Amino acid sequence: MMVTKYYELLKKKSNEFLSSLEQEKEETKQAxxxxxxxxxxxxxxxxxxxxxxxxxxxxxxxxxxxxxxxLLPGGSIFLILxxxxxxxxxxxxxxxxxxxxxx
Numbered sequence: 001m002m003v004t005k006y007y008e009l010l011k012k013k014s015n016e017f018l019s020s021l022e023q024e025k026e027e028t029k030q031a032x033x034x035x036x037x038x039x040x041x042x043x044x045x046x047x048x049x050x051x052x053x054x055x056x057x058x059x060x061x062x063x064x065x066x067x068x069x070x071l072l073p074g075g076s077i078f079l080i081l082x083x084x085x086x087x088x089x090x091x092x093x094x095x096x097x098x099x100x101x102x103x
Contacts, residue, residue: 023095024063031056059093066091 031053038045045053069075082091089097 017096020093020095021063024059024093027056027095028060055094059095062091062093066093 034045034049034053037043038049066079069078072078082088
């Protein structure tokens with residue numbers, strides 16, 4: 001009974017993680033297309049577009065950092081500590097933070 005409960009929780013969290021990664025992929029793709037289209041058309045990006053691209057690049061680096069930390073020995077302990085100390089808004093990409101706010 002208890003194993004089933006933990007399995008369902010793990011399954012739910014895994015699905016949330018994968019959907020958040022999918023959202024980050026789409027946001028990164030949109031930012032990249034903005035840059036490509038601006039370059040192809042010889043048009044300068046607006047301030048808002050530049051800010052959106054900058055925020056997305058921060059999210060990409062945060063995602064890389066989280067994956068790197070998770071793969072290191074003791075990384076899971078750091079992730080638990082990070083969650084306990086409420087550092088998620090500084091370390092997690094935006095799509096992961098939105099999931100945190102909903103729960």
